[in-house]
Amino acid sequence: MSKIVGIDLGTTHSAIAVVEAGMPGILADAEGRRLLPSVVHFPANGEPVVGVAAKRIQTVEPERTVVSAKRFMGRSENSLVKGEAASPVEVSALILKELRAQAEAALGESVDRAVITVPAYFNDAQRQATKLAGEQAGWKVERIINEPTAAALACGLQGLPEGDQVAVYDLGGGTFDLSILELREGVFQVLATHGNTALGGDDVDAAIAEWLETKVEGELDATGKARIREAAEQAKIALSSSDEYRIQLPFLKPDFSLEVNFSRADLESLARPILEQTKTHCRQALTDAGMKSTDLSQVILVGGQTRMPLVRRLVAEWFECAEYEEVRGDVRLGDSFHSADGPVLNTGVNPDEAVALGASIQGAILSGEMTSTLLLDVTPLSLGVETFGGLMNVIIPRNSTIPAKAGEMFTNAVDGQRAMLVHVLQGERERAADNWSLGRFELEFESAPRGGARVGVQFEIDADGILQVLARDTTTGREKIVPIQSAVDVSDDRVQEMVEESVEHAFEDMDARRWVEAALKADEAVKAARDGLEAFRDELDNAQIIDEAIAAVEGLLQSADNDQGDLPALKAAVARLDQVTLPLADLIMDRAMEAMLRKQGVLD
Structure with a gap:
């Protein structure tokens, strides 16, 4: 071997x-x-x-x-x-x-x-x-x-x-x-x-070259610029061991030769x-x-x-x-000064x-x-998936030791849903749109009512730091394994600034996450209240009050702008809706219990 x-x-x-x-x-x-x-x-x-x-x-x-x-x-x-x-x-x-x-x-x-x-x-x-x-x-x-x-x-x-x-x-x-x-x-x-x-170091070379070009009158052709770049690198290397270097470029242009003294102080001011x-x-x-x-x-x-x-x-x-610092002429006892x-x-x-x-x-x-x-080694940025509401759900946090493997269970967000989009993200922001998209794929599953499907998503990073994503429908066993390829073009500066951006926008991002999560819960509460009213309106004494509470929640949701709204007011409105629908919830529970007892033959 x-x-x-x-x-x-x-x-x-x-x-x-x-x-x-x-x-x-x-x-x-x-x-x-x-x-x-x-x-x-x-x-x-x-x-x-x-x-x-x-x-x-x-x-x-x-x-x-x-x-x-x-x-x-x-x-x-x-x-x-x-x-x-x-x-x-x-x-x-x-x-x-x-x-x-x-x-x-x-x-x-x-x-x-x-x-x-x-x-x-x-x-x-x-x-x-x-x-x-x-x-x-x-x-x-x-x-x-x-x-x-x-x-x-x-x-x-x-x-x-x-x-x-x-x-x-x-x-x-x-x-x-x-x-x-x-x-x-x-x-x-x-x-x-x-x-x-x-x-x-390339950036230092470029800064020196740009400084040298200011010493030249008129424009340089590509060959002239390449000669200046080469001279810049040579000067930088020489000044690591000397205090001054003379740059000489004869016939940089047909009628011009460049000769200039370049000191370590000049280099350091540019670098x-x-x-x-x-x-x-x-x-x-x-x-x-x-x-x-x-x-x-x-x-x-x-x-x-x-x-x-x-x-x-x-x-x-x-x-x-x-x-x-070597100090001569003194005798010092002990070893603390070492x-x-x-x-x-x-x-x-x-x-x-x-x-x-x-x-x-x-x-x-x-x-x-x-x-x-x-x-x-560790992961430089967090890895996760986009969840309902446009948020990023982190699967493997930043600075996790690799190789690493982690997963989470997800479900369908709407009735009758037959497929789930797995959108893989990398970054430190709360909203999916603010992070880097690594790839997307769909996993199909049997049609199920909202919350009925179970899809496990697992991330695995190998010893090379390369990511593989698995999604599996736990009901049928159907699965997809997708190695994340380098098909997405994302600028390097976007990656290197990700952590700084997450710090800069930390409070704004957390406010957005809190609003989205509260809005999703509010939507669920409104849907449940509407479904209950549709079935039992005639049996309720406070149906109009429930309608008004629903309208208050929907009004606050509609007034939100870019994942920002009046969060305290929304929470208060949802709490009010929960309170006024207690009779409705009791009625729904009674009817469900009655149906179960009839099915078991306890009631006629």
């Missing part, structure tokens, strides 16, 4: 690793390069070019070169290059195919089993797309795991004391995740995760607004985990962008990381390679080469 390798399919660079003799290691290409640029060029004639060669061609033919395809995973773009089979999945498959060839050349044997990593905040469509890309490249994808989870394995966190909690700050080329993990009885559990699937966007996600993850930054033992930096000194300073500041006031900032792991190394460790665990250190 072949080895199971680990793959970090990155936005700007990708890497592949394997465990040999108990040690994880990166598999370099024939030239010794450990990272593969995630770039694919589609020439007008010939086969696609992947990696370093594609990146070189990018400045000459940028319109036929795809970069950062990972940012488009899970969307419905047909092609990222006009006239070519270059969907995000197909581009990613070419990168994964190149990594496979690289691994087989390095190992001297066939390799077709892999663990592939994704950002923790990738939604179901993006995970499905990643798995499909792996399969198209000839891989048997054994597991999809979160990048921060893989980084935790690479750092050897299984050696931490029981109950230790760490944060993994993962800022790559195009995505950002902050995950909080805890070690419990040898098991890593992700307590919370938060992030942005469209934020990373700071972008990096500050990660602060909100850090705070939200801590809030979700019910923790303070001082509860953490360490903060691990992962992703090439974390090499930037500004990133390290900001993260240390946000998490109140301990700073040690204790850190906050978490340690862990920069010891190679930020570009940690994720691939961790994925290879997971692969070795799956193949039995290494003893298992279990990692339990």
